[in-house]
Amino acid sequence: MDKIILRGHHLLCTRLFSGNGYHQTFTEHMKEIVVRIGADKYKKFGAFPQAKELQIICGTDDICGKCPNLSGKKKKYCILGNEDVQKKDRLTLEYAGLLENGLYTLEEAEKGVKRISREQFEEICGSCRWYGEYCRYEELF
Numbered sequence: 001m002d003k004i005i006l007r008g009h010h011l012l013c014t015r016l017f018s019g020n021g022y023h024q025t026f027t028e029h030m031k032e033i034v035v036r037i038g039a040d041k042y043k044k045f046g047a048f049p050q051a052k053e054l055q056i057i058c059g060t061d062d063i064c065g066k067c068p069n070l071s072g073k074k075k076k077y078c079i080l081g082n083e084d085v086q087k088k089d090r091l092t093l094e095y096a097g098l099l100e101n102g103l104y105t106l107e108e109a110e111k112g113v114k115r116i117s118r119e120q121f122e123e124i125c126g127s128c129r130w131y132g133e134y135c136r137y138e139e140l141f
């Protein structure tokens with residue numbers, strides 16, 4: 001699995017992941033993804049081969065695949081609602097200067113995240129239950 005499919009706002013979630021999640025299966029899978037997309041601070045979560053590229057989308061991705069909130073015949077819907085998370089995806093892509101369905105190296109995606117300002121981060125994440133408690137702009141970089 002050289003390529004990881006990531007929804008836009010998960011570029012932020014993966015950088016701010018602290019080891020908490022919905023349940024154990026989800027959390028263990030999340031640990032693998034965050035190690036595979038390369039931030040050094042996540043090496044503590046295990047040794048997994050680094051991915052070569054990310055495909056950035058606005059919809060369910062490789063992280064959602066293990067989420068207990070995923071529903072629907074094709075496992076495409078979040079029982080917590082899709083509109084808000086898709087808005088987060090779109091805003092993240094817009095502010096990071098990345099394109100939906102684009103293929104990016106880890107470095108290119110990282111550069112994109114670094115374009116996001118504090119105000120833009122607050123706009124993207126302000127409605128999330130983890131905002132402020134686990135996720136703060138200062139810890140994004």
Ligand code: SF4
Nearest residue numbers: 012013125128131135
């Ligand atoms: S506040 Fe929510 S959406 Fe934003 S990075 Fe944290 S978990 Fe992800």
